[in-house]
Amino acid sequence: MRVAICEDSALFREGMVRLLTEAGFQVAAAVDDAETLLALVGEDRPDVAVLDIRLPPTHTDEGLRAARTLRRRHPEIGVLVLSQYVRVSYAVELLGGGVEGVGYLLKDRVSDLAEFAAAIRRVGSGGSALDPVVVEQLVSRHRQPDDPLIQLTGRERDVLHLMAEGRTNLAIAERLAIAERTVEKHCTNIFGKLGLEAGPHDHRRVLAVLRYLNA
Amino acid sequence: MAVIRDAGSAGAALAEPTGPARIGVIDRRIPPGVRMTVRPRIATAAITASAVAAWLFLVALPEGHRGPLWTLGVVVGVSFLGTGITAWRLHPRNRVGPLMAAVGIAWLPQQFLIGTAAPPPLVVWLGACGLWAGLACHLFLAYPTGRLDGLPSRILVGAAYAESVVLPGAAAAARADLPEPLRSLPPLVDGIRWQTVVVTGAAVVGLSVLRWREGSVAQRHAVTPVVAASLVATVAFVADHVAAGWGWGMQPLFVYTMFGAFITVPLAYLGSLIRRRIDHGRVADLVVRLRSRKQPDGLENALAAVLHDPTLRVGYWTADQDRYVDTEGGPVDLPPKESGRVMTRVDRGGARLAVLLHDAALLEQPLLVEAACAAASLALENERLTADLKARLRQLAASRARMLRWGEAERRRIERDLHDGVQQRLLSVAMTLGLAEATARPDRRDALIGEAKASVLAALDDLRAVSHGIHPPVLTERGLPGAVKELAAVAPVPVECVIDAVEPLPPAVESAAYYIVNEALANVTKHARANRAWVRLARSEDRLEVEIGDDGRGGADPARGSGLRGLAHRAEANGGRLRLDSRKDGGTVLRVTMPCA
Known part of the structure; x- marks a missing residue:
């Protein structure tokens, strides 16, 4: 899997290159500003672009804006935003009503190489990777009193939470120390309670997550 | 130039907007509570006519020894009558005038007794001979307002009226040849005459002294001559009766003293009326004095001197801080109700200028106050600008510290x-x-x-x-609009954001606005029990306007809790101000404006 990195701190950038190479990724490019990244992605299409939010020239939200542009221009390329802080409003903006090929993680997550590598792979193959902190913040926002999510059991909620982080049923089963079949059963219950009918392309997982994230 | 008077009540009446319709207002219509059955002019004519008739009748009396006492008595009657009519014409709403005139008229029958050894034959006539004493007592206790305040005064005046009819009546009846069993009663009443007079007189003196002591400096200043003369007259009147009762030989001394003191009462009153006229004249002097004024407190002192109220204070309006300040910019506390202090608001061209905190006694002279305010309005305006500036400097220094x-x-x-x-x-x-x-x-x-x-x-x-x-990172990354959206997104209450183009903003203002919105939304969550809230950011020319509102239970009070005060301080530190509108029946809106040029 080919990864493009955009990070203005040389220390973190070089660390990432080492880390990702170690984890078996091919680092297509490592640049320090969004303009260069956007130009580069157009020619040399990587599978995933990993960006910081604060980038030159103003060091404000260049990375976030570039991520949105990327998602609009190249929906097939996964976009993973890394930041020192996570913000609900940024998450809502980044998702833009879809959770395909998108990720938003705290920079701290690079410390767990296996988890981090798995997150990049998911984003690169059209899945998602949302930081637990982001999910927590999105979920705890105000809700309508008649929200069907209130009917979910504690365990179903745990499953949905991990689903929202972008994890597969197998990963959820491992995390919760239960059988994968049990996770599948929980999923069916969740879809039923949220009133999501099975369709030709099983889109229910995405819809359930979006409903859960209140996005 | 408008003078709006508000006796004692601080906030409520002052908060009312005053339109051009109220310019120059001193309400001189007669309020419904004051009974005026006779128009002054008609009254003057009637009284003058009856007085002339009465005096013609008296002067034409063929007999009687018109000694010095008799002459003095004439002077007493004339001075009371004349002063009473003059006062009544000058101040038709004040009952002192008619009361004085009544004393003058009631004095007349007394003249029959002077120098006459044998009592006149008419018992009824004699009954009216003492009525002047009741009226005089009424006048003394009602001075200077013309009203009797409190139950003790009313009871005492009622008793005095009763005595003034009964006692001379009893004296006359005792000498008359009445049939039994009526014969024994009048001497009985006549026997306790001087004791009754002593008790009543002492009560009048006591109550007068009490009222005088309760009065403010300015009030005493105005009433002392008249009160002193009344007291001397009362004491002499009582002494005369005691001397008569005990058969001392000092009666003439007391009678002359009483007559002398009695003449002084209307003269002193006339003097105070004349002094008021002179005071009006001194307003012109005020204009000249203000022109050459050097000291900072000159205006206050000059007004205090002209209005004869050493306690007078001037508060200058600062629209910026929504309060009155003194010449040094320090806050001026408005007097609470029932403190005896009165506020007179001075406006100029429909705008609030200043407030005079003065003694309630000045309410007796509304025209003088108005004239003084009119003369000083330009100086007040200048002083207000200085006070406003100093108040700002004070606020700035406090805020900086x-x-x-x-x-x-x-x-x-x-x-x-x-x-x-x-x-x-x-x-x-x-x-x-x-x-x-x-x-x-x-x-x-x-x-x-x-x-x-x-x-x-x-x-x-x-x-x-x-x-x-x-420094909130979101402020760095997204500026104020993005940061406010983030605050709205994480708030437990749904928050609607209405954000106009406000940027670019100075970092300090941006930061202050962020913390204000943050704290205000936290308050909404913690205290308001709201279903929804909103944040509005707008910019008008060089000011940033921030508004945070909710539909919660309201009743937020900036005086309680340091949170709101902290927000106000943040706004002030950036040269702005905070306004809280939190109604008792629900809903709170916090508005902050800060300069951001």
Whole structure:
């Protein structure tokens, strides 16, 4: 899997290159500003672009804006935003009503190489990777009193939470120390309670997550 | 030029907007409570006519020894009557005038007794001979307002009226040849005459002194001559009766004293009326004085001198701070109700200018106050500008000191947070890694490395918290609009954001606005029990307007709790101001404007 990195701190950038190479990724490019990244992605299409939010020239939200542009221009390329802080409003903006090929993680997550590598792979193959902190913040926002999510059991909620982080049923089963079949059963219950009918392309997982994230 | 008077009540009446319709207002219509059955002019004519008739009748009396006492008595009657009519014409609403005139008229029958050895034949006539004493008592206790205040005064005046009819009546009846069993009663009443007079007289003197002592400096200043003369007259009247009762030979001395004091009463009153006229004349003098004024308190002193109220204070309006301040910019406390202090508001061209805090006694002279305010209005305006400037400087100095203290406290807090948090954690990382380096067992080494990693992540968390405290990162990344949206997104209550183009903003203003919105939304969550809230950011020319509202239970009070005061201080530190509109029946809106040019 080919990864493009955009990070203005040389220390973190070089660390990432080492880390990702170690984890078996091919680092297509490592640049320090969004303009260069956007130009580069157009020619040399990587599978995933990993960006910081604060980038030159103003060091404000260049990375976030570039991520949105990327998602609009190249929906097939996964976009993973890394930041020192996570913000609900940024998450809502980044998702833009879809959770395909998108990720938003705290920079701290690079410390767990296996988890981090798995997150990049998911984003690169059209899945998602949302930081637990982001999910927590999105979920705890105000809700309508008649929200069907209130009917979910504690365990179903745990499953949905991990689903929202972008994890597969197998990963959820491992995390919760239960059988994968049990996770599948929980999923069916969740879809039923949220009133999501099975369709030709099983889109229910995405819809359930979006409903859960209140996005 | 408008003078709006408000006796004692501070906030409520002052808060009312005053349109051009109220310019020049001193309400001189007769309020419904005051009974005026006879129009003054008709009254004057009637009284003058009857007085002339009465005096013609008296002068034409063929007999009687018209000695010095008789002449003095004539002067007493004339002076009371004349002063009474003059006062009545000058101040038709004040009952002192008619009361004086009535005393003058009631005095007339008394003249029959002077120098006459034998009593006149008419018992009824004699009954009216003492009525002047009741009226005089009424006048003394009702002076200077013309009203009797309180039950003791009313009871005493009622008793005096009763005595003034009964006692002379009884004296006359005792001499008349009445049939039994009526014959024994009048001497009985006549027998306790001087005792009754002593009791009543002492009560009048006591009550007068009490009222005089309760009065303010300005009130005493105005009433002392008349009150003193009344007291002397009363004491002499009582002494005359005691002397008569005990058969002393000093009666003429007391009678002359009483007559003399009696003449002084209307003269003193006339004097006070004339002095008022002179005071009006001194207003012109005020204009000249104000032109050459040097000291800062000159205006206040000049007004105090012209209005004869040494306690007079001037409060200048500062629209910016929504309150009255003195010449040094310090706040002026408005008097509470029932404090005896009165506020007179001075406007100029429909705009609030100042407020005079003065003695209630000045309410007796509304025209003088109005004239003085009119003469001083230009000076008041100048002084107001200076006071306003000084008030701003004061606020600025206080705000700067507060910000310095706050900044210092913040720096200390950050240093402590770094020392107790991040530094300790990184130290433990170094220690753990040192241990890992030294250990020979691979499983032990892995555990130590894991521990070190956990510490580093915790240190990162600590640092995030510290830097958020220093400056919210979202403000750096997204500016105020984005930061406000983030605050709205994480608020537990649905928050609607209406955000106009407000940027670019000075960093200090941006920061202050962020903390104000943050704190206000936290208050909505904590206290308001609201279903929805809104934040509005707008910019009009060079001012940033921030509004945070909710539909909660309202009743927020900036005086309680330091949170709202802290917000106000933040706004003030940026030259802005905060207004809170929180109704008792629900809903709170906080508005902050800050200059952002």
